[in-house]
Amino acid sequence: MEIKAAQVNELRKMTGVGMMDCKNALVEAEGDFDKAVDILRKKGQKVAAKRADRTADQGRVIAKVNANNTKGYILVLSCETDFVGKNAEFVAASEQFINLAVKADAKTRDEVLALDVDGRTIADHIQDLMGKTGEKIELPAYNVIEAPYVTAYNHMGNRLATIAGFNMTGVDETAHEVALQIASMNPMALSADSISDEVKARELAVYIEKTKAEEIEKYVENAIRKAGINPAHVDSEDHIESNTAKGWITPEQAQQAREIKAAATAEATTNLEKQAKKIEMISQGRLNKFFKENTLLAQDYYGEGKMSVEEFMKKTNKDLTCTGFFRFQLG
Numbered sequence: 001m002e003i004k005a006a007q008v009n010e011l012r013k014m015t016g017v018g019m020m021d022c023k024n025a026l027v028e029a030e031g032d033f034d035k036a037v038d039i040l041r042k043k044g045q046k047v048a049a050k051r052a053d054r055t056a057d058q059g060r061v062i063a064k065v066n067a068n069n070t071k072g073y074i075l076v077l078s079c080e081t082d083f084v085g086k087n088a089e090f091v092a093a094s095e096q097f098i099n100l101a102v103k104a105d106a107k108t109r110d111e112v113l114a115l116d117v118d119g120r121t122i123a124d125h126i127q128d129l130m131g132k133t134g135e136k137i138e139l140p141a142y143n144v145i146e147a148p149y150v151t152a153y154n155h156m157g158n159r160l161a162t163i164a165g166f167n168m169t170g171v172d173e174t175a176h177e178v179a180l181q182i183a184s185m186n187p188m189a190l191s192a193d194s195i196s197d198e199v200k201a202r203e204l205a206v207y208i209e210k211t212k213a214e215e216i217e218k219y220v221e222n223a224i225r226k227a228g229i230n231p232a233h234v235d236s237e238d239h240i241e242s243n244t245a246k247g248w249i250t251p252e253q254a255q256q257a258r259e260i261k262a263a264a265t266a267e268a269t270t271n272l273e274k275q276a277k278k279i280e281m282i283s284q285g286r287l288n289k290f291f292k293e294n295t296l297l298a299q300d301y302y303g304e305g306k307m308s309v310e311e312f313m314k315k316t317n318k319d320l321t322c323t324g325f326f327r328f329q330l331g
Contacts, residue, residue: 003027011036038202042209056136058085060094061328063152063161064102072150072163073102075112076141076328077126084133085330093129094158097122101142109142143326153179164325174316180302181309182327187296190324195291203290207283212272215279219268223260229253234261296322 003026011022011033017040029035059078065071077094079085097112100122106112113123122139130137147165153176154161162182166175181187189195221231233243234257244254272279292298297310304312313320 001027001030003031007031015040038206041206042213056080056138056140057331058082059137059330060085060091060158061154061161061330062094062098062158063154063163064098065150065152065163066102066105069150069169070146070148071102071105072145072152072165072326073098073106074141074143074152074161074163074326074328075101076139076330077137078140078330079133079137080135084135084137087133089132090129090137093125097139106142107144109139112142113139141328145324145326147323149175151175151179153183155183159331160327160329162325162327165323167321167323168317168319171316171320174313174320177301177303178296178309178313178322179325181299182296182325184302185299186327186329187299187325188294189296190322191295191297192288192291195295200287204283204287207286207290208279211279211283211286215272215275216265216268219271220261220264223264224257227256227260229257229260234258296325 003023007026008019008023011017011026012019014033015022015037017025021040022036025036025039026033028039056078058081059076061074061076063072063074065073075094075098077090077097079090084090096117097115100106100115100117101112104111104115106115113121113126115122117125126137126139143163145163145165147167149166149169149171150163151166151172152161152163160183162179164175164179164182166178192200224231224234229249232239233249234240234254240249240254240257243249244251249257297308299309301307301309301312310321313322
């Protein structure tokens with residue numbers, strides 16, 4: 001199918017990957033952006049976690065708890081520039097909005113936008129701010145946590161904040177440390193158990209394809225090296241042509257490298273069928289490592305790397321655990 005330049009550019013902005021790689025991924029995915037992102041990941045591309053339409057990435061993030069620390073609230077008010085984000089009126093509005101949300105015990109973002117401020121809604125006041133500043137201003141995120149004990153952490157500058165719930169009271173200091181962990185280490189979930197089987201299967205598939213690609217690459221590199229050719233000089237057709245022009249490899253070596261790469265790739269691909277169990281074990285190990293590094297309870301505690309966050313909490317009370325958290329960061 002025909003892939004238009006605008007589609008390629010949009011995927012490039014979404015992922016941060018080069019234009020040709022984005023085009024090839026879109027062609028392979030038949031124009032499906034989600035599939036294209038997965039294709040890029042499977043090929044080992046580092047995909048940026050951003051979207052092209054996410055322009056209002058400045059502003060303030062504020063987290064607060066209620067009077068008895070049983071509920072936590074976190075709100076993002078965003079704008080386009082740091083200049084507006086530090087404007088006194090913008091700062092006052094963000095404080096007013098979170099205070100009203102706590103007072104009203106607003107459960108959702110829509111409830112917050114509908115709250116009354118001097119006879120008009122918060123949504124109306126946001127429109128007023130847009131008119132005054134000439135910038136896109138929005139309330140893109142809002143969440144609430146309820147638990148026996150909830151703590152909130154606001155990082156200096158109010159560009160990052162977290163709220164976290166715990167299953168018991170009297171754990172103020174430990175809870176604060178866990179909130180700092182969430183802020184600094186940015187876990188994706190509470191634990192591997194809290195991630196859906198669908199997401200796990202999708203991540204495992206990515207690691208399997210990446211491992212296969214690496215096995216093929218190693219096989220091909222070894223075959224080229226045995227022929228006395230530097231693999232780095234022939235790792236792509238562009239490099240083969242440029243290095244031949246520079247005299248780093250001869251035309252004969254260039255052709256030999258092309259033939260070796262084709263034959264070795266075919267052999268390695270065939271060999272993969274016999275290595276299915278090995279590849280799945282390696283991929284599962286990578287997935288487990290990913291969960292250890294990116295789920296809160298399994299992460300190494302930032303204060304003492306020899307224990308997990310879960311083990312750190314058990315030092316305070318053997319039954320203590322975090323029940324949930326939210327973390328927002330601008331920029």
